[in-house]
Amino acid sequence: MTTLADFSATTITGQEQVLSEHLGSVVLVVNTASKCGLTPQYAGLQALHERYGDQGLRVLGFPCDQFMHQEPGTETEIAEFCEINYGVGFPMFAKVEVNGEGAHPLFRWLTGAHPDAPGGEIASGDIEWNFAKFLLDPEGRVLHRWAPQVEPADLAEDIEAALAERA
Template sequence: MTGVHDFTAKSLAGEDIPLKRFEGQVLLIVNTASKCGFTPQYKGLETLHQKLNARGFSVLGFPCNQFGGQEPGNAEQIEQFCSSNYAVTFPMFAKVDVNGSNEHPLFAYLKNAKSGLLGPSIKWNFTKFLVDRSGKVVARHAPTARPEALTKEIEALL
């Protein structure tokens, strides 16, 4: 695997989505959760997506239940939560593991490309990976990084 575009992930509807579909776009790939202290970041993520999508940017959300059991819902419940509470229009994928023996290969790749301050493992929900148009991981941001604080960095890649 040479880049993010080489992976496939299931949508919330269960459809296999080749990430090659996002080739040529700047991406912010985020592991999300519905019952987390950082959950209100959905609003900032959606704002970024709305503001920059026409210029070739997309947020990709990957629900994960590995941190405090904060994403207990099934795909339908996750979709309902995201649309009714945050009017999410960016692509949301099926729930994944981001660490451990069942981690999604995309997250193994992302973590290998950009390690965190405390090593490669993802430590909590809403860890953000910024990917350039060629599929290369250019930055990793902690859950505490607010989406709107990434605007200039994203715009520099557009």
């Protein structure tokens, strides 16, 4: 069975990272953008990182420029924007595509079928917009998928449940 451990990604500072480093943690993967109407969700994601990070939550941000060119900056510009405007302290990665032929393998997997997901089948299909969210259990399996419009604070109950299972 495929899990988060089967993937790697380039960090926003250019280092290749094997995502198996995050096994054992509850992981929230989000495709982000700096010039989107949903960009203020960075504040909510940072709040989740601060609230649950010590308990084992890892928020991973993946900038994406596929939706109306809403992430036009370089990795350096994105990192500076996130730090200055939202105090982002969770790991950010280099820009990726999340849909189509050029989609990063992680997002091809996340948007695929997960019929054996621990919490029940997860909806598959293309990501609709920036700030789609995927919650993974400590074994790296997909637990939940949320639409971009769902606010990070609304994920707290599911995050707490996943963290409780981890304990």
